[in-house]
Amino acid sequence: MVTAKVWVLKKHFEGFPKNSDFDLKEVELPSLKDGGKWKLLLESVFLSVDPYMRPYSQRDMKEGDIMIGTQVARIVESKNPAFTVGAFVVGRSGWRTHFISDGKDLHLLPSNWPESLPRSLALGTVGMPGLTAYFGLLEVCKMKPGDTVLVNAAAGAVGSVVGQLAKIGGCKVVGCAGSDDKVAYLKELGFDEAFNYKTVKSLDEALRKASPDGYDCFFDNVGGEFASVAINQMKKYGRIAVCGAISQYNDSVPQKGPYIQIPMIFKELQMEGFIVSRWSNRREEGLKALLKWVMEGKVKYHEQVTEGFENMPMAFIGMLKGQNLGKAIVKV
Numbered sequence: 661m662v663t664a665k666v667w668v669l670k671k672h673f674e675g676f677p678k679n680s681d682f683d684l685k686e687v688e689l690p691s692l693k694d695g696g697k698w699k700l701l702l703e704s705v706f707l708s709v710d711p712y713m714r715p716y717s718q719r720d721m722k723e724g725d726i727m728i729g730t731q732v733a734r735i736v737e738s739k740n741p742a743f744t745v746g747a748f749v750v751g752r753s754g755w756r757t758h759f760i761s762d763g764k765d766l767h768l769l770p771s772n773w774p775e776s777l778p779r780s781l782a783l784g785t786v787g788m789p790g791l792t793a794y795f796g797l798l799e800v801c802k803m804k805p806g807d808t809v810l811v812n813a814a815a816g817a818v819g820s821v822v823g824q825l826a827k828i829g830g831c832k833v834v835g836c837a838g839s840d841d842k843v844a845y846l847k848e849l850g851f852d853e854a855f856n857y858k859t860v861k862s863l864d865e866a867l868r869k870a871s872p873d874g875y876d877c878f879f880d881n882v883g884g885e886f887a888s889v890a891i892n893q894m895k896k897y898g899r900i901a902v903c904g905a906i907s908q909y910n911d912s913v914p915q916k917g918p919y920i921q922i923p924m925i926f927k928e929l930q931m932e933g934f935i936v937s938r939w940s941n942r943r944e945e946g947l948k949a950l951l952k953w954v955m956e957g958k959v960k961y962h963e964q965v966t967e968g969f970e971n972m973p974m975a976f977i978g979m980l981k982g983q984n985l986g987k988a989i990v991k992v
Contacts, residue, residue, distance in 0.1 A: 662689045662701065666726045667755035667972050669717060675912045676980065677714070682727070682973045689760050692739050698760040699740035702733040705748070707755060707969070707990045708783040709976040710817070711881075714909040727755040727972075730788065732769075732779050743768070750782050755972050757992055767943075770951060777954065778963065784817050784987030785961040790950045791943065792903060792936040793821035796879060797829070799939065800901035800932050805830030807876035808895075810867070812886050814854065815842035817987040818903060821950075822879045823851050824959045831877075834870040836886075838982050845985055849960055863889045874898070882907045888918035894929055902933040910980065962986030 663686050670683040692698055708730045716728060735747050740763050743749070749766040753759040769782055777786075784790065796818075797803045809826040813819045814835030823833045827850050834853040835846045846854035853870035860866040867875075867890060874895040880887050883905030891900065908915055924931065939946070953959040964984035966975040969992045979988040 661691060662758050663687070664689055664756050664758035665969060666757075668724055668726050669721050671723060672718060672721075673714065673910070676910045677973070677977050679973050679977070684970065687756075689758060692737055692760070694739060697762055699738065700735055700743055700761045700763055700766070701737035701758065702749070702751065702753075702761060702766075703736050703758050704731040704733045704753075704756060704969075704992050706732040706780040706783060707972065707992065708787075709972070709979045709988045709990060710789070711904055711906045711909065711980065713976065714980060728752075729754050730783055731756075732782050733759070748779055748782075750787065755969075757969055770947060773951070774955060780963060780965070780987075780989045780991070781954070781961060783989060784963065785821055785954060785959060786947055786950045788936060789817035789987060790821050790959075791939070791946045792818050793825055793879075794946045794950060795936055795939045795942070796901045796903055796934060797822060797825055797877070800934050801877040801879060801899045803829050803831060803877055808832045808834065808871050808873065809877040809879065810834045810871070810875045810890060811879040811881070812836050812857070812890075813881035813904070813906060813982075814851065815845050815985055816881065817984075819879070819881055820846075820849060820962070820986055821959065824849055824953075826877075827851075828953065828958055832871070834867070834875070836866075842985060845962065857886065864893075867893050877901070879903060880905075884908055884915055888920070891918075891920055891923050891929070891931075894923065894927055896927050898927060898929050900929060900931040902931060906980070964988045966990045968992075 668683045671681045730752050748769045751766050809831045811819045811822045815837040823835050826833045833851045835851045836857045838858050843854045843856050855866050874893050878900045880902050881904040884907035975990050
């Protein structure tokens with residue numbers, strides 16, 4: 661009998677999440693039995709904290725449910741020949757130290773995963789955030805060589821990959837972030853222009869200075885005021901991929917406006933929201949490309965690693981406050 665530690669949603673978030681909104685509990689897991697449904701026992705090695713958990717918890721969870729989330733886990737016991745003991749998988753079993761599975765929702769790490777590469781990247785650059793950047797740019801923004809691409813929250817898990825993939829695709833890339841250290845990081849990644857949106861006198865002027873001719877593609881992770889300013893600087897026939905709205909996730913009172921119809925009409929813009937699971941049938945294609953670029957050094961990464969399962973809420977709250985550079989990860 662294995663006892664797992666789990667974090668549950670004690671109270672739905674009001675405004676910014678607080679430590680008191682979570683509860684750490686212990687759950688006893690049943691033993692694996694021949695012929696039973698549960699074929700695998702796994703222990704989490706790395707867990708992901710992501711912005712989507714904030715709105716999805718409100719929409720999909722009840723108070724008392726185990727927090728949603730993804731992990732890289734090691735197989736401890738197996739009664740399924742497709743999964744060997746010691747193998748590593750990506751699972752979606754929430755904030756748990758151990759869990760049992762029938763194997764259907766588990767993805768083995770790619771067989772050519774190099775030993776030199778942290779397995780935690782399967783939760784970031786070579787995982788869901790990387791795939792979000794990949795398909796958002798290719799399928800929604802329809803990026804092409806020579807385009808000027810704008811991305812906000814550019815030093816985060818998704819935005820940092822967006823900028824690098826756009827450079828690989830032959831684009832000019834403009835990124836913005838919320839600290840001077842993050843802006844310096846964007847320059848290291850090869851962004852053509854980068855600025856701190858918190859310190860510029862005028863966001864409109866900063867965007868205009870970075871690209872006087874405007875923007876062909878806008879990969880929006882933030883929404884709110886930033887999006888309302890940026891949409892007015894799109895080129896004619898520009899494409900906008902709406903990936904997230906982190907500026908609004910923690911609002912107790914919904915923001916008002918803006919009204920985007922006039923620039924949408926006059927510039928004949930395309931604006932499309934998306935969730936990466938739309939391309940689940942092409943997951944292997946995306947992961948193969950991302951892993952190849954990382955191994956070639958064309959896509960760089962940075963991870964903000966928090967040690968200790970007991971610090972999951974702290975890591976989650978810090979990520980929502982923008983304290984992470986690159987992907988926020990918890991090491992169990």
